[in-house]
Amino acid sequence: xxxxxxxxxxxxxxxxxxxxxxxxxxxxxxxxxxxxxxxxxxxxxxxxxxxxxxxxxxxxxxxxxxxxxxxxxxxxxxxxxxxxxxxxxxxxxxxxxxxxxxxxxxxxxxxxxxxxxxxxxxxxxxxxxxxxxxxxxxxxxxxxxxxxxxxxxxxxxxxxxxxxxxxxxxxxxxxxxxxxxxxxxxxxxxxxxxxxxxxxxxxxxxxxx
Amino acid sequence: xxxxxxxxxxxxxxxxxxxxxxxxxxxxxxxxxxxxxxxxxxxxxxxxxxxxxxxxxxxxxxxxxxxxxxxxxxxxxxxxxxxxxxxxxxxxxxxxxxxxxxxxxxxxxxxxxxxxxxxxxxxxxxxxxxxxxxxxxxxxxxxxxxxxxxxxxxxxxxxxxxxxxxxxxxxxxxxxxxxxxxxxxxxxxxxxxxxxxxxxxxxxxxxxx
DNA sequence: TAGATTGTTAATCGATTAACAATC
DNA sequence: TAGATTGTTAATCGATTAACAATC
Numbered sequence: 305x306x307x308x309x310x311x312x313x314x315x316x317x318x319x320x321x322x323x324x325x326x327x328x329x330x331x332x333x334x335x336x337x338x339x340x341x342x343x344x345x346x347x348x349x350x351x352x353x354x355x356x357x358x359x360x361x362x363x364x365x366x367x368x369x370x371x372x373x374x375x376x377x378x379x380x381x382x383x384x385x386x387x388x389x390x391x392x393x394x395x396x397x398x399x400x401x402x403x404x405x406x407x408x409x410x411x412x413x414x415x416x417x418x419x420x421x422x423x424x425x426x427x428x429x430x431x432x433x434x435x436x437x438x439x440x441x442x443x444x445x446x447x448x449x450x451x452x453x454x455x456x457x458x459x460x461x462x463x464x465x466x467x468x469x470x471x472x473x474x475x476x477x478x479x480x481x482x483x484x485x486x487x488x489x490x491x492x493x494x495x496x497x498x499x500x501x502x503x504x505x506x507x508x509x510x511x512x513x
Numbered sequence: 514x515x516x517x518x519x520x521x522x523x524x525x526x527x528x529x530x531x532x533x534x535x536x537x538x539x540x541x542x543x544x545x546x547x548x549x550x551x552x553x554x555x556x557x558x559x560x561x562x563x564x565x566x567x568x569x570x571x572x573x574x575x576x577x578x579x580x581x582x583x584x585x586x587x588x589x590x591x592x593x594x595x596x597x598x599x600x601x602x603x604x605x606x607x608x609x610x611x612x613x614x615x616x617x618x619x620x621x622x623x624x625x626x627x628x629x630x631x632x633x634x635x636x637x638x639x640x641x642x643x644x645x646x647x648x649x650x651x652x653x654x655x656x657x658x659x660x661x662x663x664x665x666x667x668x669x670x671x672x673x674x675x676x677x678x679x680x681x682x683x684x685x686x687x688x689x690x691x692x693x694x695x696x697x698x699x700x701x702x703x704x705x706x707x708x709x710x711x712x713x714x715x716x717x718x719x720x721x722x
Numbered sequence: 723t724a725g726a727t728t729g730t731t732a733a734t735c736g737a738t739t740a741a742c743a744a745t746c
Numbered sequence: 747t748a749g750a751t752t753g754t755t756a757a758t759c760g761a762t763t764a765a766c767a768a769t770c
Contacts, residue, residue: 345694365746367750499531505621702729
């Protein structure tokens with residue numbers, strides 16, 4: 305049943321959610337699909353269609369009640385519960401993500417961090433002691449960690465993913481610039497901003513020198 | 514004409530390229546669409562189709578010559594020339610990207626960095642002095658910067674984008690968690706890993722407590 | 723030659739959008 | 747009531763994949 309809802313739809317839900325939370329703070333009570341779409345660069349039909357997969361949240365002639373919709377989307381995305389996550393690879397990117405996550409008002413929180421470098425193991429970031437990789441499996445189980453973030457160099461990414469998968473993690477966000485193989489039980493999402501940057505170059509005007 | 518080639522295809526080219534460069538270093542001479550697809554999680558038909566938009570690069574019965582294909586893809590993506598880029602927002606993420614870019618063997622290089630914080634302006638990162646935002650426009654023009662990276666907090670992102678656009682930049686990679694409006698002359702790509710993380714939560718198994 | 727693999731077509735699958743009756 | 751906006755259908759548009767003749 306979950307499979308019948310398009311991936312594209314799922315990827316937009318967090319974007320709707322963030323916008324709604326933003327305007328809720330500013331005092332907005334209602335938002336139409338038109339409002340939401342315009343603010344986020346989507347077609348209003350798309351907004352309505354995406355939401356309609358999950359229920360009739362809107363009111364004809366009025367739009368969507370912002371706070372109700374926030375609540376519903378949080379439910380759909382499982383963000384109505386706390387979700388412990390871990391992060392492996394405490395390079396600069398790992399540190400940046402860690403710090404960013406710390407100050408977010410978010411139910412997904414980094415609860416354990418790992419690195420292979422002996423010089424940083426034991427030191428603290430965000431009040432979390434950096435642990436060695438050989439404690440990864442144990443810690444995932446002990447802390448009920450459900451999502452893993454990979455920020456290690458490319459050549460180690462698959463190996464870390466394998467440990468995570470083997471430890472029963474349910475989803476992985478991979479920042480290493482390499483394709484990671486998972487299995488049918490683990491959802492893997494790759495973030496690849498080097499590729500993003502390179503694909504932008506395609507759109508540059510040709511210089512005629 | 515460029516418009517006839519799908520966005521999805523363009524987004525895959527850098528991924529093909531990186532893989533080919535990796536196996537080239539390892540001594541590979543030829544690669545079939547099958548090889549490439551398997552390594553990267555794509556269907557082999559898709560690999561062939563993507564490449565066929567740009568020319569007949571393969572040899573029937575043999576596959577693609579790795580080094581020739583690397584050269585061709587670099588040409589298609591304009592990566593056969595040096596492309597100066599700039600980065601605005603020297604928080605942890607900005608610093609991480611800067612450092613990463615510095616040690617990449619890449620024709621796209623960060624040539625100027627900016628921040629609004631007086632305490633960091635003037636200090637150096639990667640042998641680049643951090644400049645104030647009011648020098649952004651002037652510097653883009655003087656250094657022929659063609660792509661801008663935005664790493665500022667959400668509430669300032671559109672403003673920075675506007676300056677970039679107004680200064681004649683051709684593409685923007687936006688890391689701020691907000692939709693940025695551009696125009697028909699500027700290609701904008703949003704990287705949104707908070708949204709990525711939140712959409713992963715959708716796929717978690719429902720706990721039945 | 724025999725086996726492998728391309729480039730391309732046609733079929734399929736998936737996602738977006740326009741349109742509108744229903745109704746707040 | 748009149749105006750606005752939903753939820754949903756049908757149409758369109760776009761992307762992927764299977765299949766295969768051509769040929770190295």
